[in-house]
């Protein structure tokens with residue numbers, strides 16, 4: 001965010017006032033005042049507001065009061081999600097005007113006197129780096145220290161809230177106000193890129209936990225991951241950090257397949273090289289030395305891909321379907337040949353639990369520890385002012401993860 005001259009002037013004035021012990025000027029700067037570390041908080045915040053389809057406007061709002069249970073966060077960055085792209089193009093939830101961005105992270109610059117711990121029971125201090133998860137305002141019991149809760153898909157999330165008087169409701173901004181009762185995690189021990197990747201990674205931690213319930217996924221399993229967008233690629237990285245080494249990635253894009261190898265795939269198959277499902281199944285089989293897969297993860301949003309993937313799985317094998325975060329239409333399978341006679345164990349996966357969210361922080365540390373190039377998943381970084389370009393790049397699908405990063 002570029003600081004304009006007037007803001008610089010105000011900040012200098014405030015600092016001078018502090019030094020001379022004259023606090024009279026400070027109230028003119030911001031109702032939020034300054035934080036304990038001494039960083040001046042500007043009088044206004046900037047929020048990328050989606051004001052009409054395919055149009056964000058960066059709006060300026062007064063910095064809100066920080067209540068006793070609230071946290072004011074200076075935003076460092078936020079990933080662009082498929083959900084943001086849906087909103088940008090079609091506004092399916094009729095949220096316009098809306099402040100989007102839910103894969104965000106930043107630094108606590110001010111907090112209310114009642115704020116002491118994060119949702120996992122970890123201390124919170126000024127200067128700590130945080131992420132939000134879901135808000136359970138209707139059930140405050142769910143947030144604190146008990147992460148063993150159900151799938152969190154139905155809850156509210158910053159970046160998909162209706163606009164209100166505060167306006168600082170999404171992470172595509174330079175400041176966000178985390179209201180009391182929200183789920184917030186202290187992730188100060190992760191670098192910025194890792195923090196931006198937490199939310200999509202949590203989706204895969206959950207999917208793999210679902211897969212493990214089948215009892216079929218083992219260290220020496222032959223695993224096929226179909227689809228090498230961000231979700232499929234992260235799936236490979238999660239499997240690799242678990243010690244699963246025999247992974248075949250399937251996609252039609254060679255650059256993505258090459259990256260899949262660097263994230264832990266041992267073999268790749270480009271469906272563009274094979275005519276018809278039988279030939280493709282043969283290629284998958286060849287990749288495992290003449291065996292079908294023990295387990296498959298379906299990571300595309302294409303119903304045909306769901307129908308096809310059964311062919312890649314051995315009798316008694318398992319399948320985790322996680323490609324349909326939203327309705328992508330119907331798929332046709334043959335229940336006898338694809339499921340019953342092969343005795344396939346199928347699990348569906350959607351969103352994550354709070355426990356998965358916390359597990360994700362450790363996954364990201366392990367991935368870094370074994371040298372997986374996770375940060376290269378973020379292929380494009382834009383400043384807040386270029387958010388419209390960022391969304392267009394996301395829609396063009398020329399990159400992997402697109403992120404807004406504040407200077």
Ligand SMILES: [Zn+2]
Pocket residue numbers: 081082083102103199200
């Ligand atoms: Zn997301």
